[in-house]
Amino acid sequence: MPDIEEKYVDAGGMRTHYFEAGAGHPLVLLHSGEFGGCAELSWEFNIGPLGEHFHVLAPDWLGFGKSEKLFSFEDMQALRIRHIAAFLESLGIEKAHFIGNSMGGGQLARAAVMDPPAFPIVKMILGGAGGFAPRNESRETLNSYDGTREHMRRVVEAVVQRADLRSDESYIDRRHEMSLEAGAWECTAAARFKMPGRASSGRGATDFKKIKFPTLIIAGAKDPLRNPGYADELHAEIEGSELVMFADAGHCPQIDMPDAFNKTVIEFLSR
């Protein structure tokens, strides 16, 4: 297992916290956007094993983890993308493979269809990404996080299917603590903060058909935050894409079935 280093860099004037491991072709991991989400909690089972084959970089998004707690009410999605592009430039990364989980995948896809693409993508992997969250209890849980440990337990239950983690009190503690970082709650909640009477300011859904990069879609069959079959639709929309369903995984296949995830990713990227 390679050493995993924890670092900070100034990316375009924005403090960025990230993990780095391994050598070789760069591989950027983009974490999900639940309350308390961060690179460590998204990718702790993957950075080491993937670092045996690639130069892994796992940054915290703006507003998450230990990166700067910034939010743009004009176009946060575009800011996130600019930030990561700056992050890569600050480290001299000219091309990389990318994996995005949930919001991370959504951002990755958006960057991929920009003209020109905003990230120097070689191959991309979407994990639990694309589609939308149906209005159900799980989605409601995620949106209404009140900062209590008890609520965080319910967040974990929505986001993680692995039985051993769901009942692991120290795991819930870690997630809870990360969610209490100064500014973290506000940044995550800000996505839904809008002026009364005004329509949602979304810049439009991403047209996945425009993705031209070799793409692997990994989806959990037990994901309460998506409609069943969403991954099949994504597979059909992205030409030449590959789809692997993980039978026992939910919204975060890299957490629920890390060995299978790592193996599948390594094989896809090594071809």
Next chain:
Amino acid sequence: MGAASAENLQRIKVDGVELDINEQGSGPPLLFLHPGHPLGRFAHDEPALGALAKSFRVIAPTHPGFGHADAPKWMTSVDDLAYFYLDLLNELDLNGVVLVGASFGGWIAAEIAVKSTARLSRLVLANPVGIKIGDRETRDFVDIYSIFDKEIAELAYADAAAGTPDIPNLSDETLFHMARSREATARYGWSPFLHNPKLKSRLHRIDIPTLVLYGEADRITRDGYCRAYADCIPGAQFKPMKDAGHFPHKETPDAFAQAVANFVVRKDKELVS
């Protein structure tokens, strides 16, 4: 159609054992393990290899004893062949290999995969033999050493006429390979007949995506045998192939190559458990 010329063919040594290898095409490495008796026609210029060569770097050895290179005295089982081919992968330093085996070659491929998948990315078995599904009195395979060649052709091919070797018009080289194949298959698979009693209990070890292709007109293996074989391999896909019998790579080479290529790039959804 990719025609393998003598230039593609080379004789190499792996740990002192002589091996004839045909190499063609470019792309991810694909190791093709050929079938044995009752083939009746063995050739390095298989159309299927040429078709595969469009997407892969195809490496097709002749199993020791089946062609001009003799098997060393100690090489008497499929287990031996499996270790030998793992040595070959080391020798050529291949990684991410797509391992494809047909019939007897499928048996070798399965034995390789249960030992180590470190250098493999995918496994494709076409009408494989190698395990026992039936009970002690039930034949899983026709006793090919007890029936006429004409009958073999009828059982092995969807189009028996096309599959029957046209002996008067075959070259001495082809006849040589036919005779060697008949003997070498017996060398490795006489008894227990065309299977390793231990292999079935080891198939769970295969941890790479696996596809079992099944020429539907196959009457050499018992009805349901190949399906049961696929069920023993975790997550294996099972794909019947039309207009083909025991040797889909021979009868429908393009469909065969396409099925392999689609599987490697996951044209269809895959399920991992």
Next chain:
Amino acid sequence: MRVFQFTEQPYPDAWDKHQGSLRVNLPNKLLDPAHAADLFHRYYDEWQLADQLGIDIMVNEHHQTATCMSSACVITLAVLSRITKRARLLILGYPIANRPDPLRAAEELATIDVISRGRLEMGFVKGVPQEVPVANLNPVFQNQRFWEAHDFIIKAMTSHDEPFNWESENFHYRQVNIWPRPYQQPHPPVWSTTGSKLTAEKLGSLGYTMATLGTGYGTRPIYDAYRKGYMAAGRPPPGADRFAYLGFVAVGETEEEARRLGELVLAYPRTSGIVHPPFRNPPGFLSVQDNVRILKGEGRPRSFTKDGRVVNMRKGSVQDLIDAGVLFCGTPDQVFDQIIDFIGHCGGMGNLLMMGHAGGMSHEDTVSNLTLFGREVLPRLKAFRQPEAAAAAE
């Protein structure tokens, strides 16, 4: 000179019911066990007669066939050990390459030798092609298994101190110490059969008695190959007692009677090859070159007459087979002359393996054949002086 009376102990009543195969896959419901019992006892009676007539005895072993009910030669040998008094008991041969347990073979043969008080002649054979699907041992390694089993059996018969260990490729034993050990020392004389000059040379180098079966006037080169191997080991030329020949014998008071018996005894070559063709050529039995020739339809060597005429063993007439040196048939004088002429061709042949019964030949005919041979031909053969031991053809 010795003469050994041989029959395959056939079940001829099923012979007209074959549909292309008398061997391996002819269903055994065609055998009536009560009739088989009658046949076995009849054959034993005829061998007992041979013993009384001064003729020695040859037994063989085949499996799953209506041509030969002797599927376990040791059974016949055991019976004969008890009911005969003086005859040498030749098993030709014990198919040691087809048996998974050579220790058992060593025990059986040693015991027969003891019960018969040292009359066993021990023939080892590789087994004919149609035995392969029965034994189901890998035919590709037939030759290897044969010599391995041979080495083991000889060692088992000649080791008399503490148990020995044996871990060869095909056979594993940790404590070998057979009881009883053989009567004859160091072991019963070893025989084998062949049609190949290469094997003949090897048998010669070992000094074993070598038999050829129905090789007729093509026998000489095989015997000469034996002589070459025998002398290469530093010995003087081998005597006639090293050589054996299996021929069909039919003796009658008149030539006409003899030919009638000749027709009956020729039932053997006319039927023994009726085997389901896929069983005739197991993989590994013939070389790849020979197999290519067979694929091309090129024929195999046939029998030849003295003047080089090709004779088909299966379809030849009585006269054809006499001319080929495969059948010795006629009045006692004629048969004697034919045999002597044949011995001359061979440069010496001291063991005649006579098939004096075959197929549906009746008990009466068999008794007549044996008796006439025993009284009129055998004494002259025993008095006959073999040619000088020669190195090779003059």
